[in-house]
Amino acid sequence: MDLLEMGRLAKAAAAKMNCMDTGTKNRGLLATAAALVAHGEELIEANKIDVERAKEAGMSPSLVDRLQLTTARIEGMAEGLRQVAALEDPVGEVLSMWNRPNGLTIGQKRVPLGVIGIIYESRPNVTADAFGLCFKAGNAVILKGGSDAITSNQAIVKVIRDALEAEQIDADCIQLVTDTSRETAAKMMKLNGYIDVLIPRGGAGLIRAVVENATVPVIETGTGNCHVYVDESADFDMALDIIENAKTQRTGVCNACESVVVHSSIAAAFIKEMAVRLSAKNVEMRGDERAVQAEASMKPATEEDWGTEYLDLILSVKTVDSIEEAIAHINRYNTGHSEAIVTKDYHNAQKFLNEIDAAAVYVNASTRFTDGFEFGFGAEIGISTQKLHARGPMGLKELTSTKYIIYGDGQIRG
């Protein structure tokens, strides 16, 4: 189907969803969850085609694993939809309402965004997850997954559409772009008038391509060059636990720690202990001159290291002479994602919280908590690293807009 026609159908479906009651939306989500489980074997069969093709093309085992659907993963998708059904509906909330001296009553009401475009890479479960969140917030969604997962995505979308139709819900609220060419992706990024916001989910290359080419509004997500700053007064054990967790609990994620910044007055002692702790986890460390002096096994870091999101068992180590220098270094090299200080000092904790420019700033906790579920939102469509509209983990509320509703009695402007 032509992309423009998809846009038209999605927009028409979004207009119907605009005022859809919560009960209907939840019924749709639960029916969809049940249908995914019921059609599990078909989905696995379709997925096998993608998996075989990927293996033949020599895809790495870890990527093949991401692509694969299993009964457990299908149950996971269904459970995700059930959980979204259980979340509070954000639409319709009146955020504030006030009277003007001329008698007008003005309210600001939460409404759906309209049509959301999602461009993502290989994991097919994103198809169901993204649909569920967009749908609960009253939006239509146009999905464009990676070419690797196209057969799986088509099968998942067909099951969802059939389940919605059986519930008398307009199935056009979910559209899948089946042409996975770059030209079509480029057109989708310029579908102004049909797509209200585009959210890319994937690696840095995909996100950069969307930011550079889209003319529809974009929410930039994902890249995280996250730091842990170990202050002069830090409890060493706490700092070591936090760094080990933030660096090694999962390495390929955007909220993992990529760089440790250490106050020079404790650097020699702390870095030695850190080296023991992290070498046991096979972490390679790259440090500045003083860091290397403290731990001779460390490689020297280059300028490039400070700006690198390794997504791997590698950590850069920077020494600083003051919290001011730490803040300046972090604000220069971070990507606006998650930053932490470990300290016992009240003033420094507050200073770090105030002056670090990032979506999430932590005192004495791991950067790994930047996540919609960990924040208690019950869901997450991504983590925004831009400052417009949404910053940090995005849940259902971030998939809405507002409108002003004004009650008058014949008022005209003088």
Next chain:
Amino acid sequence: MDLLEMGRLAKAAAAKMNCMDTGTKNRGLLATAAALVAHGEELIEANKIDVERAKEAGMSPSLVDRLQLTTARIEGMAEGLRQVAALEDPVGEVLSMWNRPNGLTIGQKRVPLGVIGIIYESRPNVTADAFGLCFKAGNAVILKGGSDAITSNQAIVKVIRDALEAEQIDADCIQLVTDTSRETAAKMMKLNGYIDVLIPRGGAGLIRAVVENATVPVIETGTGNCHVYVDESADFDMALDIIENAKTQRTGVCNACESVVVHSSIAAAFIKEMAVRLSAKNVEMRGDERAVQAEASMKPATEEDWGTEYLDLILSVKTVDSIEEAIAHINRYNTGHSEAIVTKDYHNAQKFLNEIDAAAVYVNASTRFTDGFEFGFGAEIGISTQKLHARGPMGLKELTSTKYIIYGDGQIRG
């Protein structure tokens, strides 16, 4: 100065402003207001150069008028800055704060956006207005005015910078792009990493150019194809007052009415009365077949009329057989700005408020109220017609972002 260097300076100034206390910001605004008045003659001299050049180039008298600075207009700029100083500082407000089962305390705090880019056209007073709002919300601003007003803008910015420096405030928080070429404008639209949001203020052409070319996040403002729907049960006098006000009180503005939609059961009688009222104000009407039947002096409307923002004493008139048809027509042709219904019917009033997709939806009031001052915000940087970040009149709060601040006690993720 090179644009990249401007970006660097603005970003450095924004980092300082990030935590600037309200008192310092207000002192800066009041000092700036006083300086503009004190240097009024210099500003008028500089402005004369622009005005002379514009006249020689054959600029229309109404545009020359927009360009002109007078003592009264300079006082107006100063008064605007004083009013902004009196507004509540939006920065630092903690919107919500909660505890998680693991003991983390998470708060969402309002922070400045960072560096705001404003691209605007000929009116030089926008220079002071935009600076004042961005500054109070803790942002640095990079301004690019029209080439017509360049000498005036340079003079205004010099006065503002000198006044800030005298108050020991980093004057780099206001930057003026003096190269008014299209190439420089295009570069400014792609200054990712330095500009956090770009707000175009001006005509449809400027806004389209920014939306199509910018890679930094944009807030789309301004175009308004606004409708007044006269329902079956409308009070004729109220409807006539509202239409006359919305169409003729000011014609060149985005919240003026461009089209009236009338229920067919009252069309014949109402349109006759409307023709009498509006012909006295020299409004040209263009209607569909039934509208022309009701009032033979009316020209027939073409398809193009329904989508046209005239910004002039012209009005299109559409007849419909139901409120559903009215809503569908408006949602098809509107630009998401301001829409009004005139009705006595409770159900139809609520239906219109719920189903119309626009920034501001009115019952029984003129669309002309869509304005930051009329809404009680005390200021306005523009009217957003997009759904991301801000929708409708934008005041100080819309010039901020948020960040999450997280207080821990050694928590790591399991």
